[in-house]
Amino acid sequence: MADQTQVGAPSAENVESAKVKMRARDVSVYYGNKKAIDEVSVDVFSEYVTAFIGPSGCGKSTFLRALNRMNDTIPSARVEGTIELDGEDIYSSGMDVVQLRARVGMVFQKPNPFPKSIYDNVAYGPKIHGLAEGKTELDAIVEKSLTRAGLWEEVKDRLQDSGTALSGGQQQRLCIARAIAVDPEVILMDEPCSALDPIATARIEELIDDLRGRYAIVIVTHSMQQAARVSQRTAFFHLGHLVEYGHTSDIFTNPKQQRTQDYITGRYG
Ligand SMILES: Nc1ncnc2c1ncn2[C@@H]1O[C@H](COP(=O)(O)OP(=O)(O)OP(=O)(O)O)[C@@H](O)[C@H]1O
DSSP states (O other), X not given: OOOOTTTSSOOGGGTTTOOEEEEXXXXXXXXXXXXXXXXXXXXXXXXXXXXXXXXXXXXXXXXXXXXXXXXXXXXXXXXXXXXXXXXXXXXXXXXXXXXXXXXXXXEOSSOOOOSSXXXXXXXXXXXXXXXXXXXXXXXXXXXXXXXXXXXXXXXXTOTTSBGGGSOHHHHHHHHHHHHHTTOOSEEEEESTTTTSOHHHHHHHHHHHHHHTTTSEEEEEOSOXXXXXHHXXXXXXXETTEEEEEEEHHHHHHSOSSHHHHHHHTTSOO
16 A cells, blocks of 8 residues: 555655645546546645656556546546645536646647747747737747746747757757746646657756746656656556655655565566
């Protein structure tokens, strides 16, 4: 069983700063009759990177998608339990899902810029959410978002070029800029580096570290090295269960559960 008593409770070392942004309790996710996630409880903290690790098919992406209701787009998917954002149940009938997905943005495994200009990729969200009064304000949001995503210097002279003409790593930073542009509170990243080469991966990892001061970030990764490098909290999933969740350093150096130990030492997965 997951050692969940320590999950939500910040330790003395960070009790001052750790603020729960999202709280998931007893969350199960089904695809039809199949239970892909079984009663998972996790807290996601502001200004921390939380990594979800575990062998293929253990349910990391399914649980990640439950955090901004992306599973709603899969007809057979059903979610039980509660997930709160700042204390508000995101599955309540009053929740505006479009608004939720702006507050809890998502970056996918394969960079997926719109087939539009670099500028329009970033400006699209603020436009539909009415975040800019006019062109000057929109320009400022685009510049700020691209700057935060570490892409501005590379693209500032070609904002009208197509987003799809950028390199894979640049496209992924463009997708991060697109998520940032609508002023999210949480950014979910589903294996954001798996399609990238090592140099582009290193840039995204640095970027994640830069961004965590402003957002709660959750990253699904197959790479334990990446989880160890970028996260402060790690959740280890196995067969739909949360086996263990805690400080990243503890999970990798002093796991409490045998299954975690076996996974991090490469015995399976
Ligand atoms: N759309 C879907 N319909 C039916 N079953 C699904 C769907 N998506 C995922 N599953 C099943 O749910 C389980 C968890 O899958 P999920 O993709 O969440 O795991 P994962 O840990 O993210 O895997 P990976 O690391 O390979 O991406 C798997 O058994 C998978 O086959």
